[in-house]
Amino acid sequence: MSYSRIEIAPSxxxxxxxxxxxxxxxxxxxxxxxxxxxxxDGHFVPNISIGIPVxxxxxxxxxxxxxxxxxxxxxxEYIEEFVRAGAxxxxxxxxxxxxxDRALAMIRESxxxxxxxxxxxxxxxxxxDVLDKxxxxxVMSVNPGFGGQKFIxxxxxxxxxxxxxxxxxxxxxxxxxxxxxxxxxIGDLAQAGANTFVAGTSIxxxxxxxxxxxxxxxxxxxxxxxxx
Numbered sequence: 001m002s003y004s005r006i007e008i009a010p011s012x013x014x015x016x017x018x019x020x021x022x023x024x025x026x027x028x029x030x031x032x033x034x035x036x037x038x039x040x041d042g043h044f045v046p047n048i049s050i051g052i053p054v055x056x057x058x059x060x061x062x063x064x065x066x067x068x069x070x071x072x073x074x075x076x077e078y079i080e081e082f083v084r085a086g087a088x089x090x091x092x093x094x095x096x097x098x099x100x101d102r103a104l105a106m107i108r109e110s111x112x113x114x115x116x117x118x119x120x121x122x123x124x125x126x127x128x129d130v131l132d133k134x135x136x137x138x139v140m141s142v143n144p145g146f147g148g149q150k151f152i153x154x155x156x157x158x159x160x161x162x163x164x165x166x167x168x169x170x171x172x173x174x175x176x177x178x179x180x181x182x183x184x185x186i187g188d189l190a191q192a193g194a195n196t197f198v199a200g201t202s203i204x205x206x207x208x209x210x211x212x213x214x215x216x217x218x219x220x221x222x223x224x225x226x227x228x
Contacts, residue, residue: 005195006033006190006195006197006217006220006221006224007033007034007174007176007195007196007197008030008031008032008033008034008197008199008213008216008217008220009032009033009034009035009036009067009176009196009197009198009199010027010032010035010036010198010199010200010203010204010209010213011036011037011038011147011178011198011199011200011203011204012024012035012036012037012038012058012200012204013036013038013049013147013200014147014200014201014203014204014205015200015204016204020058020061021061023204023209024058024061024062024064026209026210027203027204027209027210027213028062028064029210030203030209030210030211030212030213030214031213031214031217032064032213033064033065033196034064034065034066034067034089034196035058035062035064035065035066035067036067036069036178036198036200037050037054037055037058037066037067037068037069037087038050038069038071039051039055039068039069039070039071039072039082040071040072040144040145041071041072041073043072043073044071044072044073044093044095044096045071045144045145046145046146047145047146052078052081052082052085053085055068055082055085055086055087056085056086058086059085059086060086065088065089066086066087066088066089067088067089067091067176067196067198068082068087068089068090068091069091069117069138069178070082070090070091070092070093070096071093071096071144071145072096073096074096074097075092075093075096075097075103076097076099076102076103076106079092079103079106079107079110080106080110082112083107083110083111083112084110087112088112088113089112089113089114089115089135089136090107090110090112090113090114090115091114091115091116091117091136091138091176092104092107092115092116092117093116093117093118093119093144094116094117094118094119094122094126094127095118095119095122100116100130101129101130101133104116104130104133104134105133108133113135113136114133114134114135114136115134115135115136115137115138115176116130116134116136116137116138117137117138117139117140117144118137118138118139118140118158119140119143119144120140120141120142120143120152120154120155123158124158124161124162124165128165131165131169131171131173132171134171134173135172135173135174136173136174136175136176136196137162137173137174137175137176138176138177138178138198139155139158139159139162139175139176139177139178139194140155140178140179141155141177141178141179141180141181142178142179142180144179147200147201149179149180150180151179151180151181151182151185152179152180155177155179155189156188156189156192157192159175159177159189159192159193159194160192160193162175162193163175163192163193166193174195174196175193175194175195175196176194176195176196176197176198177189177194177196177197177198178198179198181197181198181199181202181216182199182201182202182216183202183215183216183219186216186219186220186223187219187220187222187223188223189220190219190220190221190223190224190227191223191224191226191227193227197216197220199212199213199216202216203216
């Protein structure tokens with residue numbers, strides 16, 4: 001799997017749900033690569049968002065890959081249902097299951113790409129034994145549960161460490177980052193090794209979401225060229 005291409009992944013958590021299909025069209029026009037879908041259960045994180053029916057509706061509304069981030073307890077119980085609903089990528093939290101290896105295997109067996117997520121207080125080392133099971137590692141740069149939070153800078157060092165592992169072990173996983181991603185920091189994140197950038201407020205809470213997505217890609221791509 002190539003991990004050199006930049007991906008912009010608008011998070012629909014920050015969108016206007018009354019006009020969700022229109023919001024998706026706007027970011028598609030702006031060149032979005034992935035639609036990021038936050039699923040929250042009110043237990044693993046202190047918020048409740050959307051579930052399987054909305055993922056199924058999104059699948060009908062866009063051809064872009066659906067990047068489904070499960071912020072839920074016992075994710076294994078729902079993996080197959082989310083994949084059947086249309087999830088192309090399923091990401092589960094290392095902190096949410098004692099059987100991460102099993103959960104990742106279930107995702108792949110269900111026909112989706114498998115990703116692991118680590119919270120700000122979780123060290124990258126916790127993923128060292130499942131690197132061969134991963135298509136994506138998602139580094140949370142805010143504490144999960146709510147949009148619009150302030151970026152936590154130490155996420156950059158985690159991305160650097162993952163990028164080092166990727167080169168050292170010739171691994172193909174993408175490095176995704178979620179939380180407070182904006183024009184002011186996306187260049188640093190790209191230079192550190194991130195490839196997929198989840199952005200909610202900095203896209204949907206602007207006058208022109210399509211242009212916001214374009215600008216994020218421009219800044220990330222320019223930074224990536226400098227790193228290369």
